[in-house]
Amino acid sequence: MDRYRLPFDAEVAERVQEAADVFSLYLRIPDPDLARDYAFVPGQFNMLYLHGVGEIPISIVSDPEEPDLLMHTLRAVGRVTKGFEKLKVGDHIGVRGPFGHGWPLAQAEGRDLLLITGGLGCAPLVSVIEYVMRRRERFGHVTIIQGVKHHHDLIWRPRYEAWMRQPDTTVLLAADVAAAGWSWHVGLVTDLLDQVPLGPQGAATMICGPEPMMLAAAQRCLQLGVREEDVWLSMERNMQCATGHCGHCQLGPQFICKDGPVFPYTRLRTLLGRRGL
Amino acid sequence: MMGTIPTATNEDAGFLARERLATLLEAGRALGYRWQGPQLRDGAIVMAPLEEPSALPWGTGDRQAAGEYRTRPGDPRRAFAWANGPQALKPLVFAPRETLWRVKRDAQGRLAFAAETPLVPRTAVLGVRACDLAALELQDRHFLAPGREDPHYAERRHALLLVAVNCTHPAATCFCASTGDGPAAQTGYDLLLDELDEGYIVRVGSQAGQALFEQLTLRPVSEAQWQAAASATEQAVAAQQRVLPPGDLSGPLFGNLDHPRWEVVAERCLSCGNCTSVCPTCFCHRQDAAPSLDGASSDQQRSWDSCFSEGHSYVHGRSLRHDTRTRYRQWLTHKLGGWHAQYGRSGCVGCGRCIAWCPVGIDITEEAQAICGGGEHG
Ligand SMILES: Cc1cc2nc3c(=O)[nH]c(=O)nc-3n(C[C@H](O)[C@H](O)[C@H](O)COP(=O)(O)OP(=O)(O)OC[C@H]3O[C@@H](n4cnc5c(N)ncnc54)[C@H](O)[C@@H]3O)c2cc1C
Ligand code: SF4
Numbered sequence A: 001m002d003r004y005r006l007p008f009d010a011e012v013a014e015r016v017q018e019a020a021d022v023f024s025l026y027l028r029i030p031d032p033d034l035a036r037d038y039a040f041v042p043g044q045f046n047m048l049y050l051h052g053v054g055e056i057p058i059s060i061v062s063d064p065e066e067p068d069l070l071m072h073t074l075r076a077v078g079r080v081t082k083g084f085e086k087l088k089v090g091d092h093i094g095v096r097g098p099f100g101h102g103w104p105l106a107q108a109e110g111r112d113l114l115l116i117t118g119g120l121g122c123a124p125l126v127s128v129i130e131y132v133m134r135r136r137e138r139f140g141h142v143t144i145i146q147g148v149k150h151h152h153d154l155i156w157r158p159r160y161e162a163w164m165r166q167p168d169t170t171v172l173l174a175a176d177v178a179a180a181g182w183s184w185h186v187g188l189v190t191d192l193l194d195q196v197p198l199g200p201q202g203a204a205t206m207i208c209g210p211e212p213m214m215l216a217a218a219q220r221c222l223q224l225g226v227r228e229e230d231v232w233l234s235m236e237r238n239m240q241c242a243t244g245h246c247g248h249c250q251l252g253p254q255f256i257c258k259d260g261p262v263f264p265y266t267r268l269r270t271l272l273g274r275r276g277l
Numbered sequence B: 001m002m003g004t005i006p007t008a009t010n011e012d013a014g015f016l017a018r019e020r021l022a023t024l025l026e027a028g029r030a031l032g033y034r035w036q037g038p039q040l041r042d043g044a045i046v047m048a049p050l051e052e053p054s055a056l057p058w059g060t061g062d063r064q065a066a067g068e069y070r071t072r073p074g075d076p077r078r079a080f081a082w083a084n085g086p087q088a089l090k091p092l093v094f095a096p097r098e099t100l101w102r103v104k105r106d107a108q109g110r111l112a113f114a115a116e117t118p119l120v121p122r123t124a125v126l127g128v129r130a131c132d133l134a135a136l137e138l139q140d141r142h143f144l145a146p147g148r149e150d151p152h153y154a155e156r157r158h159a160l161l162l163v164a165v166n167c168t169h170p171a172a173t174c175f176c177a178s179t180g181d182g183p184a185a186q187t188g189y190d191l192l193l194d195e196l197d198e199g200y201i202v203r204v205g206s207q208a209g210q211a212l213f214e215q216l217t218l219r220p221v222s223e224a225q226w227q228a229a230a231s232a233t234e235q236a237v238a239a240q241q242r243v244l245p246p247g248d249l250s251g252p253l254f255g256n257l258d259h260p261r262w263e264v265v266a267e268r269c270l271s272c273g274n275c276t277s278v279c280p281t282c283f284c285h286r287q288d289a290a291p292s293l294d295g296a297s298s299d300q301q302r303s304w305d306s307c308f309s310e311g312h313s314y315v316h317g318r319s320l321r322h323d324t325r326t327r328y329r330q331w332l333t334h335k336l337g338g339w340h341a342q343y344g345r346s347g348c349v350g351c352g353r354c355i356a357w358c359p360v361g362i363d364i365t366e367e368a369q370a371i372c373g374g375g376e377h378g
């Protein structure tokens, strides 16, 4: 069996607590051949296996051109993620992947970018932002919008502040609930879309976050003149296999693991926001 | 798919007298196959290891209706005068539970993963139905899609030799004629039998079937025997009452997600998942870690799952399909809708099992008619 069906060993090289219940694991692949062969694109995910507990899909956050350390950022929500939370540097886990189709970065070259995220949905797009910042000349104006429920849910604040200082870059932050020290918008991500400097060409738009937020953001973008075929979303469903066999990740006729997780809006239009799909 | 009457000039056909059926089993064994065949167990006809023709369900018929399956006495000269029991070929290729891989943790905490490959003896199956062959072909599209072959399925699948028997006694629940998958087998078999009162017409469908065929002592098939087989098929077509609305139903199904009928069927449906476990094309499964007591090793197991289970749509700490309405809707929209985009045809082969084995007798053809039949197409 190959690395899509049989996990390989990986070592936790670094662990960073990002927020009360959010942490990042930097993984090193001990097998030199595998480490050399392993390649991914932003937006793809791995199946991470915790010994004797279970396997879950987690997006890859790191830059594809720095594959020595694979970075994943997890929120501890349940059985498996809470187990991962307890891991220390030097512990080992299993990895299968990478899986799925990533963000349409080649198509987005030369265009303005609009990157809209909600909560930990920023993780799969942070890898896009880092990718773009390192190849800044290849892209037009970049707008980054991140929304959180509570002001203390904002992770990577120094990164957002650094991106704010970049030329030709707009960073807009929103929190539904904010306290003193939050100098940005209080309210929804969609409120901020009116401030986006959209040119006549619109923007290559990538959205990741809770489904209702993605739907609202996508619809607002379309109203503001973004073309439907320029809108891309990253979807989540229960995943057992990631190889297109277990049937759990189906959304209508799509298998999110193999047909996604990043989809053009046009393929999801009739399926989004439908309870129970 | 009415049977075109084959002619007696067919070289790869012969007649096997009923008393000589044992020679088929012997020939298969000589070629290295163990046999599986239909047998009466606990009031149902199921596939089980087969040693002797005498173990076949001679003189057994069945009665099936929505929510009902019973065997009853039939013609003693016939071993295959019944419609499908609860099992198809599915458990033989897609195991209800199996270990995919095993992991061992060493003293340094490193993990060593090793694939578990099933050891599958070459298996010949006697009494395969047309709908089962069609369903197997659909499971092949799913589990053996180019570039995405499932190694466990592949191992089991490639060990199979299929001896089909054309269906002469469809049940009231059957509608394979309407889906175009039966009652006569078209492709996918290695050997094909037609059961007549005095024995079997044997036809070859593959090279492996040819090898077995050559071991048999057969008589030429008479014109009358061909006629008898063809008219049995015609009668089996005519006997079927149920029909599925024709064509690709994904438009009407996905266009009617809010149809009031979903609520109506949800009031009867128990969300038990019987339909998905008897359905020969359902492929859903889950994976679980089964750690050893000392924690040093763990088996990763997969087992059949169902879109009617709570955990199937579990994400972010809740079930997306928390009620029966959305689960029944998932079953029907996937089976009759999503399959078209995924694998180029409907996922239903008309075997009728989900109708017979539903404890409350929900009928997929009726529900499909109610949702897709009239008006409201979106
Ligand atoms: C493509 C993709 C990318 C993702 N990226 C990230 C990411 O970057 N960071 C992140 O934090 N999260 C991410 N997620 C979400 C993450 O996978 C889930 O939070 C994680 O699976 C939760 O696992 P858990 O064991 O901690 O939670 P639990 O809520 O305990 O569930 C874990 C699993 O156990 C099973 N399960 C639980 N309860 C039941 C039940 N009642 N019946 C049957 N089975 C059950 C389910 O299969 C479930 O998936 C991503 C998800 C997808 C699909
Ligand atoms: S949906 Fe029902 S009738 Fe159709 S193949 Fe499955 S079990 Fe048979």
Ligand code: SF4
Pocket: A247, A250, B276, B281, B282, B283, B284, B305, B306, B307, B308, B330, B331, B332, B334, B335
């Ligand atoms: S989603 Fe439901 S209908 Fe489709 S294969 Fe899985 S169990 Fe069967």
Ligand code: FES
Pocket: A238, A239, A240, A241, A242, A243, A244, A245, A246, A247, A248, A249, A250, A255, A256, A257, A258
């Ligand atoms: S995760 Fe199993 S089919 Fe997509």
